[in-house]
Amino acid sequence: MEAALKERQDQIHRTGDKPFALVCNKDSLAGAVSQRACVFCGSRVVLYPIADALHLVHGPIGCAVYTWDIRGALSSGPELHRLSFSTDLQELDVIFGGEQKLSRALLELIERHSPKAAFVYSTCIVGIIGDDLEAVCKKVAAETGIPVIPVKSEGFKGNKRAGYTAACNAMARLIGTGDTTGISPHSINILGDFNLAGDIWMIRDYFARMGVEVVANITGDGRVADIKRAHGAALNVVQCSGSTMDLARLMEDDYGIPALRVSYFGVEDMAQALYDVANHFNDPDILQRTRELVREELEHLLPKLEFYKQALTGKKAAIYVGGSFKAFSLVKAFRLLGMDVVMVGSQTGTEEEYRELATITDPGTIIVDDTNPLELTGFLEETRVDIFVGGVKERPIAYKLGVGFCDHNHERKEALAGFAGMLGFAQEVYASVMSPVWRFTEHYQSGDRA
Numbered sequence: 001m002e003a004a005l006k007e008r009q010d011q012i013h014r015t016g017d018k019p020f021a022l023v024c025n026k027d028s029l030a031g032a033v034s035q036r037a038c039v040f041c042g043s044r045v046v047l048y049p050i051a052d053a054l055h056l057v058h059g060p061i062g063c064a065v066y067t068w069d070i071r072g073a074l075s076s077g078p079e080l081h082r083l084s085f086s087t088d089l090q091e092l093d094v095i096f097g098g099e100q101k102l103s104r105a106l107l108e109l110i111e112r113h114s115p116k117a118a119f120v121y122s123t124c125i126v127g128i129i130g131d132d133l134e135a136v137c138k139k140v141a142a143e144t145g146i147p148v149i150p151v152k153s154e155g156f157k158g159n160k161r162a163g164y165t166a167a168c169n170a171m172a173r174l175i176g177t178g179d180t181t182g183i184s185p186h187s188i189n190i191l192g193d194f195n196l197a198g199d200i201w202m203i204r205d206y207f208a209r210m211g212v213e214v215v216a217n218i219t220g221d222g223r224v225a226d227i228k229r230a231h232g233a234a235l236n237v238v239q240c241s242g243s244t245m246d247l248a249r250l251m252e253d254d255y256g257i258p259a260l261r262v263s264y265f266g267v268e269d270m271a272q273a274l275y276d277v278a279n280h281f282n283d284p285d286i287l288q289r290t291r292e293l294v295r296e297e298l299e300h301l302l303p304k305l306e307f308y309k310q311a312l313t314g315k316k317a318a319i320y321v322g323g324s325f326k327a328f329s330l331v332k333a334f335r336l337l338g339m340d341v342v343m344v345g346s347q348t349g350t351e352e353e354y355r356e357l358a359t360i361t362d363p364g365t366i367i368v369d370d371t372n373p374l375e376l377t378g379f380l381e382e383t384r385v386d387i388f389v390g391g392v393k394e395r396p397i398a399y400k401l402g403v404g405f406c407d408h409n410h411e412r413k414e415a416l417a418g419f420a421g422m423l424g425f426a427q428e429v430y431a432s433v434m435s436p437v438w439r440f441t442e443h444y445q446s447g448d449r450a
């Protein structure tokens with residue numbers, strides 16, 4: 001593609017063109033203006049939904065502003081996570097060090113907000129000046145009696161995926177410190193769902209109906225006390241590809257807890273997730289309840305989807321999301337609506353995931369890793385899609401081109417998980433694709449839309 005820089009050509013593949021080959025999981029090309037966020041942002045998005053913890057960004061104010069209220073992660077109780085605290089490092093702190101300032105900020109904030117734990121995020125400048133976060137956190141923890149945990153997330157030290165690892169390492173310090181008495185043998189932790197627009201409440205309800213106890217939400221609507229006793233669960237159920245898989249691996253090594261990878265988006269994957277958990281416990285009652293649950297939900301959902309399918313069949317979609325595991329579910333969800341996915345990409349996909357995408361997508365589909373606005377514009381112009389699915393950074397690209405948009409990322413306000421979420425997704429896609437506003441755009445006038 002013309003808009004792609006020469007150095008990025010090997011991060012783009014077209015299904016069916018030639019044998020699969022795609023380079024990924026490498027640092028973004030300098031100057032390419034990647035859609036990806038930094039290491040610090042990666043750790044912040046994972047830990048942010050822990051609602052009763054203090055989140056203190058040790059760095060210049062810009063880092064905290066960049067990640068303020070970063071997800072639409074809802075809480076059923078405390079909302080301390082929605083406040084963004086920063087040590088606001090200045091030139092003098094850079095010269096003389098910011099440890100004292102950090103210590104003072106922690107003591108003041110802990111006294112004022114009484115959090116159950118505190119996470120202290122390293123940013124680029126802290127990595128450069130070398131403040132000893134570990135020592136400061138240890139001292140404040142001893143003084144205040146709560147866990148104070150450094151998150152080693154200096155922005156420059158890798159890509160966003162390294163931030164996920166830093167967040168998982170930070171949470172691993174909490175896990176194993178709580179009492180696990182009374183936890184059911186049929187129990188799970190939910191990893192990798194961030195309760196955007198209330199998604200996790202729907203998922204928890206499904207597990208409750210199956211007779212499976214949820215010990216800890218990691219991290220949507222998360223609580224420190226639950227995470228501390230998460231090692232008492234019998235199974236980790238991990239959604240998405242990147243963000244909490246490291247924690248699941250750590251818990252498997254340290255506590256022998258097996259992990260299942262699932263997705264809660266789309267009908268097939270949602271049902272499969274519930275059946276996988278039921279099959280893991282191999283309990284006839286749980287299995288029976290799961291069958292009933294799926295049947296009830298589908299009886300309600302499928303007739304309603306028919307209307308949207310008829311209207312949307314043959315329309316084209318492009319997808320660019322954080323992790324490519326979610327992209328699998330979106331490809332299937334669009335297929336259920338009769339739509340064709342012609343471009344799909346992610347910020348942090350692995351080779352294995354992209355290979356899978358090449359298997360499930362139609363010939364000619366563009367698969368792209370770690371793209372940028374220039375490339376995305378080129379892909380959307382080339383494929384003439386009816387809708388683009390992405391996040392806050394992709395939205396303006398779609399609108400500038402006169403293309404419909406569906407937010408499937410942190411900021412969304414609509415629950416899209418579960419069976420009810422599939423209906424919400426169909427409604428949102430329909431409303432965007434069929435909106436009369438597109439008649440006034442160049443894209444429509446060029447005759448590409450029906």
Ligand code: SF4
Pocket residue numbers: 038039040041059062063066122123124125154155156
């Ligand atoms: S940590 Fe570094 S890259 Fe990330 S927002 Fe702060 S300054 Fe920017």
